[in-house]
Amino acid sequence: MAKIISKEDIRVVVYPIIGYRSTPDKEIEDCKEIQKNIRRHIDVGKIEVRWNTIERCEFCGFVWEEANSGRPLCCPKAVKEWEKEEKEEEEVRKCLK
Ligand SMILES: [Zn+2]
Numbered sequence: 251m252a253k254i255i256s257k258e259d260i261r262v263v264v265y266p267i268i269g270y271r272s273t274p275d276k277e278i279e280d281c282k283e284i285q286k287n288i289r290r291h292i293d294v295g296k297i298e299v300r301w302n303t304i305e306r307c308e309f310c311g312f313v314w315e316e317a318n319s320g321r322p323l324c325c326p327k328a329v330k331e332w333e334k335e336e337k338e339e340e341e342v343r344k345c346l347k
Pocket of ligand 1: 307308310
């Protein structure tokens with residue numbers, strides 16, 4: 251196998267200072283301020299504020315994962331909630347027939 255490794259999408263990644271009272275909204279606000287300040291001082295190709303979105307279970311706090319059926323994999327409470335919702339959706343489907 252002849253593998254060629256190249257560098258692309260070269261960028262500077264900047265993180266805000268995270269204080270103990272930081273919230274995601276405050277961090278986004280701080281990042282937008284950093285963005286403004288960078289633009290004010292130097293020319294850059296593109297500068298954007300980005301974040302990752304993580305889905306978590308409201309009951310156990312684990313990262314949300316589900317089977318192909320949609321059934322959650324983390325904890326019994328999430329499964330119970332899902333089963334309840336499935337039952338309700340089934341009732342709606344029956345009413346629409
Ligand atoms: Zn859970």
